[in-house]
Amino acid sequence: MKHRISRRDFLRRTGAAGIAVATASGMQRAVAENTSSGKDLLKGFIVSDAHFGWQNETQPKTDTIREMMGRILGRFPDLDVFIDTGDAHHNGAPDTARGEWTDTILSGCGAVPFYYVAGNHEIMGWGGGEDVEMRCNRLGSVSCRPYYSFDIKGIHFVSLPELMMVCYVSSEALEWMALDLAVNRDKTTIVLSHNSIAGTTEPHDDLGYRRLANSAQVFDFLNQYPNIVAWMHGHNHTWEVVQKGGKFYVSNGRIGGFDPPYAGYFGRGHLGGIYLEIARDRVTVRGFSASQDCFFDEIDNYEHLTQGIATSTSLDVTAPACVSYGFGGMRDGQRLPVFNHHAGQDMAQELFLAGADGPVFNENPDFRIYSRRTLRQEPARLLPGCAIEPGDRRGENEQPVWTWADPGIRLYPHQRKNFTRVCLPRPAEGRFGYYRCAPGKKYRLRVDLESDTAGPRMRAECLVYDAAGELLLTLKGDEHTLSAGSQSFEAIFAIPDLAENQSIYTNPSLDDNIQANFHIVFRELGGGVLLRRAEISLAEASAKTITLSLAIDDKRYTSEERADLARPVRHTLTGRARARSVVEAGAEGERRLTWLIRQHNIAWQVRNAPVTDLGDSLEIGPLRNTFSPHEEIVIAPMKRTSDPFVHRLRHINRARIRPFQPATAVLNIDVVELLGEGEIEVLTAAPPKSIQGAEDYDYADGRLIIRIGSPGSIVIV
Numbered sequence: 001m002k003h004r005i006s007r008r009d010f011l012r013r014t015g016a017a018g019i020a021v022a023t024a025s026g027m028q029r030a031v032a033e034n035t036s037s038g039k040d041l042l043k044g045f046i047v048s049d050a051h052f053g054w055q056n057e058t059q060p061k062t063d064t065i066r067e068m069m070g071r072i073l074g075r076f077p078d079l080d081v082f083i084d085t086g087d088a089h090h091n092g093a094p095d096t097a098r099g100e101w102t103d104t105i106l107s108g109c110g111a112v113p114f115y116y117v118a119g120n121h122e123i124m125g126w127g128g129g130e131d132v133e134m135r136c137n138r139l140g141s142v143s144c145r146p147y148y149s150f151d152i153k154g155i156h157f158v159s160l161p162e163l164m165m166v167c168y169v170s171s172e173a174l175e176w177m178a179l180d181l182a183v184n185r186d187k188t189t190i191v192l193s194h195n196s197i198a199g200t201t202e203p204h205d206d207l208g209y210r211r212l213a214n215s216a217q218v219f220d221f222l223n224q225y226p227n228i229v230a231w232m233h234g235h236n237h238t239w240e241v242v243q244k245g246g247k248f249y250v251s252n253g254r255i256g257g258f259d260p261p262y263a264g265y266f267g268r269g270h271l272g273g274i275y276l277e278i279a280r281d282r283v284t285v286r287g288f289s290a291s292q293d294c295f296f297d298e299i300d301n302y303e304h305l306t307q308g309i310a311t312s313t314s315l316d317v318t319a320p321a322c323v324s325y326g327f328g329g330m331r332d333g334q335r336l337p338v339f340n341h342h343a344g345q346d347m348a349q350e351l352f353l354a355g356a357d358g359p360v361f362n363e364n365p366d367f368r369i370y371s372r373r374t375l376r377q378e379p380a381r382l383l384p385g386c387a388i389e390p391g392d393r394r395g396e397n398e399q400p401v402w403t404w405a406d407p408g409i410r411l412y413p414h415q416r417k418n419f420t421r422v423c424l425p426r427p428a429e430g431r432f433g434y435y436r437c438a439p440g441k442k443y444r445l446r447v448d449l450e451s452d453t454a455g456p457r458m459r460a461e462c463l464v465y466d467a468a469g470e471l472l473l474t475l476k477g478d479e480h481t482l483s484a485g486s487q488s489f490e491a492i493f494a495i496p497d498l499a500e501n502q503s504i505y506t507n508p509s510l511d512d513n514i515q516a517n518f519h520i521v522f523r524e525l526g527g528g529v530l531l532r533r534a535e536i537s538l539a540e541a542s543a544k545t546i547t548l549s550l551a552i553d554d555k556r557y558t559s560e561e562r563a564d565l566a567r568p569v570r571h572t573l574t575g576r577a578r579a580r581s582v583v584e585a586g587a588e589g590e591r592r593l594t595w596l597i598r599q600h601n602i603a604w605q606v607r608n609a610p611v612t613d614l615g616d617s618l619e620i621g622p623l624r625n626t627f628s629p630h631e632e633i634v635i636a637p638m639k640r641t642s643d644p645f646v647h648r649l650r651h652i653n654r655a656r657i658r659p660f661q662p663a664t665a666v667l668n669i670d671v672v673e674l675l676g677e678g679e680i681e682v683l684t685a686a687p688p689k690s691i692q693g694a695e696d697y698d699y700a701d702g703r704l705i706i707r708i709g710s711p712g713s714i715v716i717v
Contacts, residue, residue: 040279042153042315044081045072045288046192047273048234049119050105051257053097054090058258060271062100065256068271068290069108075293076275078640081152082109085234085252086119086161086194088139093121098139098627105255106140106607107628111636111647111683113321113605115150116140117159119194119234120166131432131467133163134511138624141341141607144325147173149180151323151600152638154316155278156187156227161194164363164429167213167371168384169193171364174221175357176328178565179594181225183324183352188278188313189228194235197222200249201233201240204262206375208382210236213371222247229283229311232274236260239267239274239287239296241307248309250274250285265301280315284308321603321638326596329356330585332538333438335504337511338552339624340577343613344603344638345659349573351552354563355545356592361435362424362518362536368407383409386534387426390417408532413525422520424534430517431469435536437516439498439505442539445491445518451482452527458482460491461519466501467512482529492539493518508582538591546589553581565594573597579610579619604659607634614656621654621673631675644684644704644716651676667716671708680706682716690717 047069051059060068073079084105089097106114118136123146125132136146149158158177163170181189196203196211197219203210212218222228223245230248237260240251252274253267260266272290277283287296287305296302323342330336363385371382381404388402388409401420403410411420424445425434437443445460460477477491495516498505503512518536522529549558552573559569577599587593604611604618608628612619623631633649635657643660644667654672661667671678682704691697693714694706706714 040315040317042081042155042276042278043076043079044083044152044276045076045079045273046083046085046232046252046276047072047105047255048085048252049087049237049254049257050084050089050101051087051121052089052100052104053093054257056258060256062104064271066104066108068255069104071290071293072273072288073109075288079112081157082112082114083117083157083192084114085117085192085232087121087234087257088116088119089122091121091124095627099629102139102608102625102628103630103632106625107630107632107634107648110634113152113636113638114607115157115159116142117192117194118146118161118163120162123161123163124166125428125432129469133433137339139627141625143323143341144336144338145173145176145327147176147328148323148325149184150321151184151187151319152321154187154314154319156184156189156314158189158191160191162212164425164434165213165382165384167195167208167211167382168363168369169212169214169218171357172328172361174218174328175565175594176326176596179326179328179352179354179568179596180324182566182568183596183598185227186314187227188283188315189225190230190232190276191222191228193231193233196233196236196251197231197249200231200244201236201238201242201251204236204238204260204266206373208371208373209375213382213384214369217369227314229309229313230285232276238262239270239305241285241287241305243307243309246309246311248283248285248307253287255290265304267296278313278315280313282308282310283313320601322598322600323602324596324598326594327585328594329361329592330595331361331438331441332585332587332591333441334436335438335508335582335584336436336513337504338581338583339610340579340581340613341606341610342599342602342604343577343606343611343618344601345615346601347577347599347603347613348601349577350598350600351550351557351571351573352568352596352598353548353550353557353559353571354565354568354594355548356590356594357565359537359541359543359590359592360535361592362534365535366407366533367404367409367531370404370406385425387423389421389423390414405530408530411522411525411529411531413528418523420522420525422522422531422534424518424520424536427517430463430515431465433515435516436513437464437495439495439503439514442492442494443516444537444539444541445477445493445520446533446535447489447520447531448486448533449482449488450486450530450532451484452529454482454484456482456525456529457523458489459521460489461521462493462495463517463519464495465515465517467503467514472498472501472514504582541591542589544589547587548593549586550593550595551584551586553578556586558586568596576615577613579612579621602638605636605638607636609633617656617658619656620649621652623653623675642685644682646680647683648679648681650679650681652678652680665717669714669716671711671714674708674711678708680708680714682706688716691715
């Protein structure tokens with residue numbers, strides 16, 4: 001077996017992994033030097049808006065983005081965390097673009113823990129015909145919902161993306177975040193999102209698109225928590241650092257996408273991101289230009305992109321790494337799959353249960369949140385959680401189909417159609433994501449309205465879809481003739497068991513779910529109708545919390561105590577975390593509960609595939625992110641280590657790894673299933689003394705590459 005080749009040949013043979021070489025060698029240098037400069041600091045880097053797959057001359061080439069990543073990782077070899085705040089790819093991009101992001105960003109940051117916050121282009125699914133939320137989770141190795149949190153060195157980070165509309169943080173996500181912050185109340189917290197908050201960093205153009213429609217709600221929420229020190233977002237492609245009320249509001253620049261044309265010093269002509277540094281007494285952010293390979297404050301007129309806030313932080317370099325995930329206001333009987341991407345011999349798990357914020361689960365039920373786009377005519381108006389059909393395309397002298405009544409929406413007769421349909425949520429979301437529902441349950445739609453005249457007719461409907469977006473059935477309520485003035489109506493929809501439909505309810509090994517879309521159809525509107533409120537809840541729901549429970553695979557955890565988001569009930573989870581679990585909510589009273597699972601004492605992060613935590617070994621696979629032809633699984637230690645460890649598996653679908661044992665100086669790998677010619681990459685400062693079970697291997701620059709052609713056991717001494 002050969003084990004000596006030139007560095008040039010080694011880099012050429014490992015191809016697209018060139019970035020990882022810089023990462024691995026840089027990491028090994030940091031370990032060897034044990035630099036005192038990073039001993040009492042958390043160091044992180046944030047990129048955003050790569051926009052892989054955008055067919056536009058202003059989009060940087062993949063090789064350019066890869067070069068920028070290499071410069072970032074070369075300049076910061078001792079990062080504790082690497083983050084992407086969304087728009088990984090463009091809308092309508094093919095899977096090859098998702099593969100390029102996987103190779104260049106997620107895998108490209110190498111042995112640094114990596115976390116992903118979904119952007120509007122990948123999670124809105126414009127032009128897509130699939131469950132884009134599930135696709136985002138597969139892409140970014142997200143366990144449950146796209147909102148989640150993680151701790152590095154005692155600092156708490158929260159992923160809070162906009163899920164159902166580009167300009168809106170959902171109430172569901174804020175419910176979960178309230179629970180998360182109650183569980184982590186004493187930790188310095190950084191919130192990572194994609195959109196800006198009005199009155200902080202500048203949106204520059206298209207106000208309704210660039211900033212949150214519910215900015216006031218989110219801003220008030222953040223200000224309830226003095227431990228939140230920063231809101232850091234993408235979307236605008238600019239570098240901005242603003243201090244307001246003792247918090248940072250930061251626009252994270254761009255690693256791809258369009259070059260912002262705005263006047264002023266916002267980073268035009270640059271690619272790069274934001275460097276974040278946290279000490280015990282200070283939080284510092286610095287804009288970094290990878291194009292110039294320097295901090296922006298080293299460029300004329302850009303001193304404002306380095307700022308600090310003097311504050312006592314929860315930095316603790318000895319604190320174990322943690323990750324938390326869950327669901328805000330999950331409905332009674334609802335199921336969903338959960339994937340595990342973290343492990344460690346001493347990893348423990350806790351479950352926190354709390355009642356939800358009332359029985360109503362649809363977003364924006366009083367139509368209070370509204371925004372307008374300022375640069376585009378169609379669609380010009382944004383009403384989160386709702387769509388109105390037919391669309392508002394009309395002639396010059398025609399009356400609008402609807403107007404916002406602040407709050408509520410006023411509906412007018414359509415001059416060319418004899419109906420107006422209010423959809424909760426938008427049809428595309430109803431087909432593929434919101435609102436996931438449990439077969440065999442009854443759902444209530446309550447409507448409060450005011451009719452200008454007597455005579456308009458109204459009917460409520462519930463459309464039920466499978467995971468492929470195919471309509472399974474339409475349930476119709478009674479038709480009502482409206483009288484003049486204020487009135488209220490209810491419709492109850494009993495969704496059948498759907499035993500003939502393949503889903504997670506009929507076969508727990510499937511990820512496929514069931515979705516419901518609720519419609520209110522008006523005919524012969526006459527003078528018009530003011531729709532004041534539309535609420536969706538389970539039919540038996542009341543306004544109080546009674547009993548909460550969460551089933552995780554074959555175990556159910558129950559709380560009879562009153563528990564709210566500020567005072568959750570805690571359970572210690574027994575057993576090891578599985579690669580994939582199925583959770584099912586049980587709730588009386590409100591028929592909704594918010595839950596959070598916290599994993600702490602994490603030693604390893606596994607990207608692109610789930611992991612079963614066996615304590616003394618890691619059972620990895622099958623591949624979950626299948627977008628890259630490299631079919632690569634990345635393993636990263638949550639803290640820098642000088643011990644050898646398996647870092648990458650290529651074309652390997654399942655494997656079991658027993659981490660390095662100092663007492664025996666041995667690393668064991670059992671390859672269970674191959675997808676092609678397999679390759680294993682081990683980071684090790686010293687070459688191996690012996691390898692058993694490999695067909696061939698190379699060692700250079702701290703990286704051991706082992707090649708195999710069939711499953712089997714590999715022992716590295």
